[in-house]
Amino acid sequence: MYTFVLVVHVLLAFSMIVLILVQHGKGADAGASFGGGGAGTVFGAAGSGNFLTRLTGILTAIFFVTSITLAVFAKKQTVDAYRLVPENQAPVTAPANTQSGNSTNTSK
Numbered sequence: 001m002y003t004f005v006l007v008v009h010v011l012l013a014f015s016m017i018v019l020i021l022v023q024h025g026k027g028a029d030a031g032a033s034f035g036g037g038g039a040g041t042v043f044g045a046a047g048s049g050n051f052l053t054r055l056t057g058i059l060t061a062i063f064f065v066t067s068i069t070l071a072v073f074a075k076k077q078t079v080d081a082y083r084l085v086p087e088n089q090a091p092v093t094a095p096a097n098t099q100s101g102n103s104t105n106t107s108k
Contacts (some may be wrong), residue, residue: 001073002070002073005066005069005070005073006070008062008066009063009066009067009070012062012063012066013063015059016059016060017058019055019059019060020053020056023052023053023056027088029048053079
C-alpha cells in the first residue's frame with residue numbers, strides 16, 4: 001500500500017508541474033497555449049483557463065491527501081520499529097581491558 005501511494009504521489013507531482021508550466025498568467029490569453037484564437041480551442045473561449053485551473057486544484061488536493069497518507073505510514077513504521085527494541089535492555093558498553101600484565105592502579 002505504501003508503494004502504491006508513493007507512486008501516485010510522484011505521478012501527481014509531475015502532473016502538477018506540467019500543468020502549472022502550461023498555464024499562462026492572468027494577463028495572458030488563455031487560448032494562446034492551445035494554438036491561437038480563443039473560439040477555436042478545444043475548451044471554448046474561456047474554458048481552457050477554468051479547466052486547467054480546476055484540474056490543478058483537484059490534483060493539488062489529491063497531492064495533499066497522499067502527503068498526509070505518506071506521513072501517517074512513516075509514523076506507523078517508526079512506532080513499529082521502536083516496539084522491536086526491548087524496554088529493559090542493558091546499555092551496550094565497550095569490553096573491559098583484561099590484559100594480565102598491565103595494572104592501572106597507581107596508588108602507593
